[in-house]
Amino acid sequence: MTEKRIIKTIKVDPDKCIGCRACELACSAFHAKPRYSSANPARSRIRVVFDELNDIYFPIRSVAYTPAECAGRHAYVLQGKEYPECAFCGNICPSRDYFYEPDSKLPLKCDMCESTPELEEPVCVAVCRVDALTYEVREEEVAAGEEGPDELEIGLEALADEYGLDKVLDAVARIAGKE
Amino acid sequence: MRYAETGFRLEVDLTRGSIEKVPTDPSWTEMFLGGQGTAAKILWDRVGPEVQAFDPENLLIFTAGLLVGTPVPGANRTVVNTISPQTGLYAHSIFGAFFGPELKHAGYDQIVFRGKAPDLVYLWIHNDKVELRDATHLRGKGAQETARLIREELGVPEAQVAAIGLAGENRVYMATIEHSSASASRGVGAVMGDKRLKAIAVRGTQDLQLAKPEKIFQLSLDMFKAISENPFTGDIMAHEDDEEFHVDNFAWGNARKRIKGFWNKEREERWKKISESVRLRWTGCYNCPKDCHQAIKVPGHETYFQKCYSKLTYAMAAYKEIDFNYQILAKTQAYGLDGFSTPQVLAFAVELYEAGILTDEDLPGFPEDNGDRFFYLLEKIVRREGVGDALANGVYHAARQIGRGAEEYDHNTMKKFEQVPLKLKMINFPYFLMYATGEKMNITQIEGSYPQVPIADKKEREEFVKRWEAAPERFKKWYLEWEPRTHPPLEAAVHICDWNETMHYIDDAIGMCAFLSSFRGQFGGQPPYHIYNLPKFIAAAAGIELTPQELWNVARRNRNLIRAINVRRGLRRKDERPPEDHWQIRDPEKEQKVLSDYYTFKGWTQDGIPTIGTLEKLGLADVAEDLVRRGILSEDDREPVFQDISA
Numbered sequence: 035m036t037e038k039r040i041i042k043t044i045k046v047d048p049d050k051c052i053g054c055r056a057c058e059l060a061c062s063a064f065h066a067k068p069r070y071s072s073a074n075p076a077r078s079r080i081r082v083v084f085d086e087l088n089d090i091y092f093p094i095r096s097v098a099y100t101p102a103e104c105a106g107r108h109a110y111v112l113q114g115k116e117y118p119e120c121a122f123c124g125n126i127c128p129s130r131d132y133f134y135e136p137d138s139k140l141p142l143k144c145d146m147c148e149s150t151p152e153l154e155e156p157v158c159v160a161v162c163r164v165d166a167l168t169y170e171v172r173e174e175e176v177a178a179g180e181e182g183p184d185e186l187e188i189g190l191e192a193l194a195d196e197y198g199l200d201k202v203l204d205a206v207a208r209i210a211g212k213e
Numbered sequence: 214m215r216y217a218e219t220g221f222r223l224e225v226d227l228t229r230g231s232i233e234k235v236p237t238d239p240s241w242t243e244m245f246l247g248g249q250g251t252a253a254k255i256l257w258d259r260v261g262p263e264v265q266a267f268d269p270e271n272l273l274i275f276t277a278g279l280l281v282g283t284p285v286p287g288a289n290r291t292v293v294n295t296i297s298p299q300t301g302l303y304a305h306s307i308f309g310a311f312f313g314p315e316l317k318h319a320g321y322d323q324i325v326f327r328g329k330a331p332d333l334v335y336l337w338i339h340n341d342k343v344e345l346r347d348a349t350h351l352r353g354k355g356a357q358e359t360a361r362l363i364r365e366e367l368g369v370p371e372a373q374v375a376a377i378g379l380a381g382e383n384r385v386y387m388a389t390i391e392h393s394s395a396s397a398s399r400g401v402g403a404v405m406g407d408k409r410l411k412a413i414a415v416r417g418t419q420d421l422q423l424a425k426p427e428k429i430f431q432l433s434l435d436m437f438k439a440i441s442e443n444p445f446t447g448d449i450m451a452h453e454d455d456e457e458f459h460v461d462n463f464a465w466g467n468a469r470k471r472i473k474g475f476w477n478k479e480r481e482e483r484w485k486k487i488s489e490s491v492r493l494r495w496t497g498c499y500n501c502p503k504d505c506h507q508a509i510k511v512p513g514h515e516t517y518f519q520k521c522y523s524k525l526t527y528a529m530a531a532y533k534e535i536d537f538n539y540q541i542l543a544k545t546q547a548y549g550l551d552g553f554s555t556p557q558v559l560a561f562a563v564e565l566y567e568a569g570i571l572t573d574e575d576l577p578g579f580p581e582d583n584g585d586r587f588f589y590l591l592e593k594i595v596r597r598e599g600v601g602d603a604l605a606n607g608v609y610h611a612a613r614q615i616g617r618g619a620e621e622y623d624h625n626t627m628k629k630f631e632q633v634p635l636k637l638k639m640i641n642f643p644y645f646l647m648y649a650t651g652e653k654m655n656i657t658q659i660e661g662s663y664p665q666v667p668i669a670d671k672k673e674r675e676e677f678v679k680r681w682e683a684a685p686e687r688f689k690k691w692y693l694e695w696e697p698r699t700h701p702p703l704e705a706a707v708h709i710c711d712w713n714e715t716m717h718y719i720d721d722a723i724g725m726c727a728f729l730s731s732f733r734g735q736f737g738g739q740p741p742y743h744i745y746n747l748p749k750f751i752a753a754a755a756g757i758e759l760t761p762q763e764l765w766n767v768a769r770r771n772r773n774l775i776r777a778i779n780v781r782r783g784l785r786r787k788d789e790r791p792p793e794d795h796w797q798i799r800d801p802e803k804e805q806k807v808l809s810d811y812y813t814f815k816g817w818t819q820d821g822i823p824t825i826g827t828l829e830k831l832g833l834a835d836v837a838e839d840l841v842r843r844g845i846l847s848e849d850d851r852e853p854v855f856q857d858i859s860a
């Protein structure tokens with residue numbers, strides 16, 4: 035069985051990045067509740083990995099939550115430039131501080147700026163005036179399958195990892211009782 | 214509820230090693246807006262005229278401007294203020310990149326340092342956790358290297374660091390505070406070194422409250438786009454390979470002579486290739502679509518950033534080519550030295566040597582080649598070795614310490630500070646006023662709204678004026694009537710100086726980049742920010758409603774407060790003298806007339822002191838009382854009072 039699916043891609047050209055962090059700012063503001071109520075790069079789902087002395091300006095988006103870091107970290111040397119550990123990885127991973135709500139420590143996953151009405155392009159792309167980020171949409175035939183987990187599921191999973199599933203279930207039951 | 218600002222500042226006593234988080238007075242924000250305005254208020258209240266730059270009682274103040282950390286594009290400036298060891302007056306510098314926004318998100322608008330640490334320390338701010346840490350292992354490290362090492366030892370790659378290099382540690386007056394692609398100069402680096410503060414590292418993850426979040430966001434998105442599409446914004450000249458403007462117009466050596474015809478196509482091609490071979494990329498500042506800085510990698514040196522006209526200042530001072538400039542910048546950026554004043558000090562020393570005032574005894578083994586000489590002198594200065602100890606105090610003081618006629622060669626300082634090496638033909642009255650009366654020491658921090666030259670064609674001039682939204686009405690008339698190679702009326706000169714400086718005073722309070730505002734109108738007349746649209750940004754972000762007129766008056770208040778600080782430290786009319794040879798053809802009578810007119814217009818006495826009436830009208834009655842108590846003003850000095858002119 036196959037079905038049509040929209041594939042959305044944000045293409046990253048790090049050589050064009052000027053390090054302005056407008057993408058971080060825009061993403062955090064768009065996802066603030068209520069929308070635009072705050073602008074704080076620490077809450078962004080896109081982060082520019084900086085290493086100025088090595089000329090590294092590398093925007094990455096958060097892709098998936100993982101409770102534990104990989105068995106081994108990644109380090110790449112490309113054209114003589116050594117990138118910081120895990121610079122290319124979009125995982126929300128305990129090995130680093132990126133992509134966690136600073137207060138609650140809940141993971142922040144890129145949702146491609148899903149909203150109704152739909153945006154023409156994600157806000158991080160829209161503010162990137164130098165085309166370090168560009169947006170492409172295409173349709174593809176893919177094997178029918180399940181959608182990935184949504185934000186609520188990822189959040190619950192992270193809470194379960196931190197506090198244990200039982201405690202989370204207890205808490206949910208208590209909240210349900212209150213309402 | 215506080216908007217756009219956090220409402221807190223850090224008070225750090227380096228002598229005692231104590232740190233306090235202090236809530237700030239919201240009425241100050243309404244009066245001074247923030248940035249250098251608030252810093253001036255603190256300096257006025259707490260640093261009396263008896264306090265010298267290197268006394269522990271001197272304060273070193275870092276302030277993120279009012280709009281810094283909000284979504285307003287280009288509002289990313291941190292202002293640094295203190296008392297300068299070089300001028301003995303108020304020192305002002307401002308730097309961009311990422312430090313200010315990070316400080317705001319950490320929960321502070323300002324850091325005030327007092328005292329002196331027993332040995333090198335750095336301040337680490339991580340939201341509510343603030344501590345002084347040992348920095349003795351960073352002694353002598355380059356500014357950029359220091360930032361890297363601090364991030365590594367903290368394990369926080371996102372920390373933003375502002376640091377001094379060896380020059381600051383040794384209290385060299387030209388020392389800077391370096392941060393990412395930006396730096397602060399004009400005395401502040403020396404004071405930081407005197408306080409034995411090697412660096413400040415900050416990481417902040419907290420939200421900042423905005424008065425009308427959705428509105429400010431929309432305004433900011435539109436502005437972001439407008440800036441990126443506006444060809445007259447950012448550091449336009451930095452991107453040009455045609456350097457004719459600088460190499461033909463600025464003076465070479467110790468601000469001595471212009472070399473007409475130096476520039477040609479062949480040289481342009483060669484220089485362009487050299488620049489491309491060392492440039493890693495262009496970079497910008499926090500939340501700005503422009504890319505004004507070059508990341509430069511010279512083999513064998515740490516990566517550094519080049520900005521503004523420092524691309525040529527060392528080469529021109531040494532009569533060298535651009536490759537020399539990139540080489541020496543690799544050293545000076547690591548040492549943390551200002552690219553405007555340092556080359557002048559070096560060229561001054563070379564001249565003294567050539568004149569036989571400095572000898573081989575002072576400079577043993579002094580090389581033949583001018584470039585090698587610069588490298589030689591640099592090492593002496595940053596270590597304060599031998600004659601380097603005098604040179605480290607800048608041209609004015611060095612000349613007097615060296616003596617033997619060296620004073621004759623100090624021809625380009627004003628208020629004891631090195632001025633831009635411009636030697637021009639005909640007196641220019643607006644510029645005369647800006648140089649003479651500026652409190653910020655460097656003309657680039659004063660000029661910028663009114664065009665430097667008129668468009669020759671009358672029709673085009675009319676077109677220009679039609680598009681000129683940034684200008685108050687009175688300037689349109691003067692500009693329309695301005696024919697090439699003529700003087701504007703003296704009245705216009707007074708207003709031009711007033712407008713130019715006012716816009717800087719606004720930018721330096723709200724933390725706006727001058728390349729998007731106060732410095733940018735002079736070429737093209739289309740600065741993205743101006744007196745008429747800034748109020749709506751301030752209102753939506755900070756919740757402070759001001760008319761353009763009221764905003765103008767905040768700038769006026771800050772201007773007068775800073776003038777009062779300097780007056781209390783002895784500044785008077787006699788000091789307001791641009792270098793004698795700045796223009797070949799002078800007009801002393803008219804110069805003094807326009808200076809008098811300017812003082813009157815400002816509501817100052819004929820000695821350049823704000824009158825009681827002026828200070829009271831600006832809500833600075835306490836300042837007036839202090840000046841009277843000290844005998845600087847008499848009870849009768851109530852007039853003139855400045856006139857309210859429409860913004």
Ligand code: SF4
Binds near residue numbers: 078079144157
């Ligand atoms: S696509 Fe949207 S959610 Fe994803 S990083 Fe960009 S702005 Fe953030």
Ligand code: SF4
Binds near residue numbers: 164165167
């Ligand atoms: S908006 Fe574009 S240029 Fe700016 S930091 Fe993000 S990716 Fe880089």
Ligand code: SF4
Binds near residue numbers: 287497503505728
């Ligand atoms: S215009 Fe240039 S210097 Fe100013 S904020 Fe933008 S990038 Fe920085």
